[in-house]
Amino acid sequence: xxxxxxxxxxxxxxxxxxxxxxxxxxxxxxxxxxxxxxxxxxxxxxxxxxxxxxxxxxxxxxxxxxxxxxxxxxxxxxxxxxxxxxxxxxxxxxxxxxxxxxxxxxxxx
Amino acid sequence: xxxxxxxxxxxxxxxxxxxxxxxxxxxxxxxxxxxxxxxxxxxxxxxxxxxxxxxxxxxxxxxxxxxxxxxxxxxxxxxxxxxxxxxxxxxxxxxxxxxxxxxxxxxxxxxxxxxxxxxxxxxxxxxxxxxxxxxxxxxxxxxxxxxxxxxxxxxxxxxxxxxxxxxxxxxxxxxxxxxxxxxxxxxxxxxxxxxxxxxxxxxxxxxxxxxxxxxxxxxxxxxxxxxxxxxxxxxxxxxxxxxxxxxxxxxxxxxxxxxxxxxxxxxxxxxxxxxxxxxxxxxxxxxxxxxxxxxxxxxxxxxxxxxxxxxxxxxxxxxxxxxxxxxxxxxxxxxxxxxxxxxxxxxxxxxxxxxxxxxxxxxxxxxxxxxxxxxxxxxxxxxxxxxxxxxxxxxxxxxxxxxxxxxxxxxxxxxxxxxxxxxxxxxxxxxxxxxxxxxxxxxxxxxxxxxxxxxxxxxxxxxxxxxxxxxxxxxxxxxxxxxxxxxxxxxxxxxxxxxxxxxxxxxxxxxxxxxxxxxxxxx
Numbered sequence: 001x002x003x004x005x006x007x008x009x010x011x012x013x014x015x016x017x018x019x020x021x022x023x024x025x026x027x028x029x030x031x032x033x034x035x036x037x038x039x040x041x042x043x044x045x046x047x048x049x050x051x052x053x054x055x056x057x058x059x060x061x062x063x064x065x066x067x068x069x070x071x072x073x074x075x076x077x078x079x080x081x082x083x084x085x086x087x088x089x090x091x092x093x094x095x096x097x098x099x100x101x102x103x104x105x106x107x108x109x
Numbered sequence: 110x111x112x113x114x115x116x117x118x119x120x121x122x123x124x125x126x127x128x129x130x131x132x133x134x135x136x137x138x139x140x141x142x143x144x145x146x147x148x149x150x151x152x153x154x155x156x157x158x159x160x161x162x163x164x165x166x167x168x169x170x171x172x173x174x175x176x177x178x179x180x181x182x183x184x185x186x187x188x189x190x191x192x193x194x195x196x197x198x199x200x201x202x203x204x205x206x207x208x209x210x211x212x213x214x215x216x217x218x219x220x221x222x223x224x225x226x227x228x229x230x231x232x233x234x235x236x237x238x239x240x241x242x243x244x245x246x247x248x249x250x251x252x253x254x255x256x257x258x259x260x261x262x263x264x265x266x267x268x269x270x271x272x273x274x275x276x277x278x279x280x281x282x283x284x285x286x287x288x289x290x291x292x293x294x295x296x297x298x299x300x301x302x303x304x305x306x307x308x309x310x311x312x313x314x315x316x317x318x319x320x321x322x323x324x325x326x327x328x329x330x331x332x333x334x335x336x337x338x339x340x341x342x343x344x345x346x347x348x349x350x351x352x353x354x355x356x357x358x359x360x361x362x363x364x365x366x367x368x369x370x371x372x373x374x375x376x377x378x379x380x381x382x383x384x385x386x387x388x389x390x391x392x393x394x395x396x397x398x399x400x401x402x403x404x405x406x407x408x409x410x411x412x413x414x415x416x417x418x419x420x421x422x423x424x425x426x427x428x429x430x431x432x433x434x435x436x437x438x439x440x441x442x443x444x445x446x447x448x449x450x451x452x453x454x455x456x457x458x459x460x461x462x463x464x465x466x467x468x469x470x471x472x473x474x475x476x477x478x479x480x481x482x483x484x485x486x487x488x489x490x491x492x493x494x495x496x497x498x499x500x501x502x503x504x505x506x507x508x509x510x511x512x513x514x515x516x517x518x519x520x521x522x523x524x525x526x527x528x529x530x531x532x533x534x535x536x537x538x539x540x541x542x543x544x545x546x547x548x549x550x551x552x553x554x555x556x557x558x559x560x561x562x563x564x565x566x567x568x569x570x571x572x573x574x575x576x577x578x579x580x581x582x583x584x585x586x587x588x589x590x591x592x593x594x595x596x597x598x599x600x601x602x603x604x605x606x607x608x609x610x611x612x613x614x615x616x617x618x619x620x621x622x623x624x625x626x627x628x629x630x631x632x
Contacts, residue, residue, distance in 0.1 A: 006424045011326060013345050038406055039333035039341055040326065066128075067178050071185065073352045074329075074345055075322050077420035079428070080171035080356055084128050092428055 006092045008078030009044045018072045021064075024055035040074055048091040049078070132173040137166070140243035152241045158304040161369035165242025168364050172353055179251055183258065186346045190262055193342040194269065203273045204618065207335040207403040209611035210602045213467040214331070214401040215267055215340060216276040220466055221293040221393060222324070223263045224284040226347075228297045230256035232308060239305055245364075248357045252313075255350040262346065266339045274607050275597035276466040283466055286580070287592050288571035289393070289458070291522045295568060296390045300383075302564075306365065307379050313358035315383035318425070319437075321351055322416040324394050327407040331398065334406045359425075366432040373433050382560065384437035385553035389521035392454045399451035399480065400472065408483035410447045418444065439553035445530035448484055452492040453526045459499065460511035461524070464589065468602035471500045508601050514572045518550035520557050520565050525550045542566060 010025075012018055014036065022041055026032050029049050035042040043049065056064045066088055082089035126134060143151045155162070196202075206212070233253035240246045264280075271277035284290050300311040329344030362380075365372045395409035407415075426436045455469070462469040472480065477496070481488045502509045515524035519540075527550050529535040538549040542562040549555040558565045574580050581591025589599070597606025 006427060007419070008424070009420060013349075037327075038330045039345065040330055067182065070172070070182050070349055070353070072349070074348045075326055076352050076355065077416075077424050079359065083171050083173055092424055 005046055007044050007046055008049050008076075008090045008092060009042060010049060010076045010078075010090060011040050011042045011074040012072050013074055014039055014041045015072075020059035020061075021051070021056050021069075021072055023059050025049070025051055027059075028052050028055050047093075048089065050090075051088040053086045128173045131175055132170065135175040135177075136170075136247040137243050148241060152239055154239050154305050155241055158306050159375055160306045160365060160372050162241065162365075163368055165240075165244065167367065168242050168244035168248075169360055170244055170248055171356055171360070174248075174251060174353070179254075183254075183350075186349060187258070187262070190266070190339075190342050190346045194266060194339050197339050198269055202338065203270060204614055205336050209274065209607040210468065210470065211335045211337065211401070211403050212270055212274050212607070213276070213469070213602070214328075214397045215270060215337070216280075216467040217393060217397060217401070218328075218340075219263065219267045219277060219280045220283050220287065220290050223260055223267075224281065225293055225297050226256045226260040226263065228301060229312060230254075230260060232301050232312070236305055236308070245361070248360075252350075252354055252357060255347075255354070259343075259347045259350070262343045266343045269339060273610070275595065275605070276468075276599075276607075278595065278598075279466075279593045282593060286571075287464070287466060288517075288575075289461070289465055291569065291571050292393065293390050295522050296386055299386060299564075309358070309361045310365070310376060310379040311383040311386070313354065314362045315358075315380060316387045317351065317354040318358040318362075319384060319417070319421050320387045320391055321355065322420070323391050323412055325351060326416065327398055327412040328394065331402050331404075331406045334404050335402055362429070362434075363432070366429075366434065377434055378560070380434065381438035382557050385439050385443075385551075385557060386521065388443050389523060389550075389554070392450055392523060395451035396455040396458060399483070400455040400469075400476075405476070405479055408480075409451045410483060413443075413447045438556065439551070442530050442551060442553060446527065448487040449491075449528055452484075452487070453528070454523075456492070456495060457515070457524050457526045460509065461515065463510050463600050464585065464592070466592075466594065466598050468600055468605050468607070470602040471496050471503060503601075514575060516548055517570050517572050518554050519547045519568055519570070520549060520554035522568065522570060523550060527551055 012022060012025075014022075018041075022034075022043070025043055026034070028051070029043075029045045031045055032049070033044045035044070051066070051069060053064060053066055066083060066085060069088055076090055078090040078092055080088065081091045081093075142148070149156070230253050233249045233256060237246050237250035237253055240249065267277060284294055297312075300308050303311060325344055325348045329341050329348065332338075332340035332344060362376060365376050395413075398407065398409045398412060399405065422436055422440070426434070458465065458467075459469040459471075477488075477493060481493065484492075499509050515526075516537075517523065518525055525536050525548060527536055529551065536550070538551060538555045540547045540549060540555055540558050540562070542558075543566075545566070547558060547562075547566070549558055571580070575588055581587045602608055
């Protein structure tokens with residue numbers, strides 16, 4: 001695996017709706033760098049950036065499903081290395097195998 | 110994990126499956142193996158390019174997108190867009206943009222980009238039928254529907270401006286006829302006529318992942334900054350799909366590389382070719398960002414550094430190095446060119462805007478200052494003197510237009526205006542094929558031509574077609590009539606129909622308001 005110092009990035013539409021999401025990302029990623037462009041907030045972090053449903057819901061005051069992230073995102077740099085009910089993780093490097101596979105008896109195909 | 114998900118779905122029916130299992134059930138499990146034909150007969154197009162796929166099930170879709178979630182969110186995106194469009198139309202939004210000439214950027218967009226969305230819709234529908242694996246077929250299906258949505262929402266959004274401004278009224282036919290629009294058209298036609306895997310690397314990876322940010326992101330930010338809320342909204346609406354397309358492109362390249370080592374050199378050549386092909390198309394975006402926006406927001410150079418050099422060369426390519434993939438060939442020319450690209454392209458368009466569906470004008474003082482700031486190494490030294498000369502001519506009543514037709518590159522079809530990084534005086538490259546002479550704009554296009562000369566010799570080059578008598582007649586008025594241009598579509602912005610209307614409409618507002626609403630009056 002490569003060293004995780006490359007910047008990952010996600011650009012989000014700067015709207016009232018997305019404020020809680022942006023706040024949650026800021027809270028969960030200590031090294032986050034924010035840059036405001038007209039209509040967009042660019043969020044950058046070294047190596048890895050995560051979005052947690054619980055943090056978003058706490059700030060939003062309602063239930064939020066990770067699929068809703070699709071309404072907010074403008075673009076990203078990095079791999080989506082995890083996307084499930086609770087988390088979205090964007091990182092460089094080879095994605096880690098999904099831990100869900102462990103208790104998964106389904107056929108992949 | 111499973112039970113937690115179940116309790117978190119609010120009033121909706123309880124979900125028993127995790128996102129991953131739902132995805133698997135609703136995409137992969139709906140697949141079947143053919144019994145009365147062979148797999149080869151059912152999917153006849155996936156072997157001739159030399160790409161080897163051993164296990165289609167290894168295709169991963171990180172979005173875990175299922176049909177129900179897809180339509181639910183897409184419908185929501187459209188609702189948001191259409192409420193903005195309604196508000197804009199009702200609120201006379203066309204008067205609140207920064208200035209009428211801002212719309213030149215939108216004319217280029219509607220003519221050059223929207224038809225590509227439609228072409229992408231068609232080809233992803235083909236891929237949704239022709240890939241052997243259900244994962245990539247479903248991803249291609251979603252993208253196909255996305256691209257149709259993009260084409261429709263862009264046309265719908267910009268139709269609001271067509272009611273008041275020139276240059277929008279014949280975008281679809283312009284795409285087939287107007288000379289500069291052959292740049293994006295030939296690019297996409299090149300991809301459509303490639304095999305299904307090459308297309309995926311061409312459009313899915315090289316365009317969507319490597320370059321699309323340069324097209325959409327600063328552009329939509331610019332729309333926001335120039336008061337064009339509808340464009341900003343459709344842009345972000347489309348771009349939210351784009352992040353999914355980017356992910357598809359990235360998964361595609363990794364999937365091909367992981368399937369068989371023999372795929373690596375094939376994919377590398379496609380990355381080399383399609384980076385350069387796509388990059389040349391973005392030349393049109395470069396000039397929009399730097400010259401067409403009355404309120405510029407980010408220079409081409411800065412956008413290129415941020416979205417391409419930093420994110421792609423710095424972020425992505427070290428990942429791809431693991432598979433043996435190197436940064437694209439000729440990338441050093443693109444990096445060097447960032448200081449020159451927008452200037453030479455806008456100068457070319459300035460000279461030929463008598464034959465385009467938009468207007469051009471010399472940058473004003475403030476704009477010169479901004480450009481000099483953004484391009485400290487090149488602007489004042491090389492490009493400002495040229496604008497000063499054009500301005501002088503304009504003031505003397507001799508507005509400069511190039512009195513002839515430009516030499517186009519056989520591959521990218523852009524007029525041959527690009528200086529080379531190792532010799533700024535060199536803008537011409539040549540190749541011979543079966544006794545014929547071909548002109549090329551760069552080492553990159555020359556390399557592409559020489560890889561497949563039999564393909565590119567067939568290019569429909571607008572200038573050659575005009576000279577061959579296929580474009581309405583031998584004179585400029587004949588050709589413009591064939592383009593179906595109307596008064597105000599083309600030429601100089603200052604004094605144009607749009608400019609006059611802009612002043613008139615704002616004078617009316619001023620009369621009504623009884624105060625100076627001077628914004629945008631000065632050229």
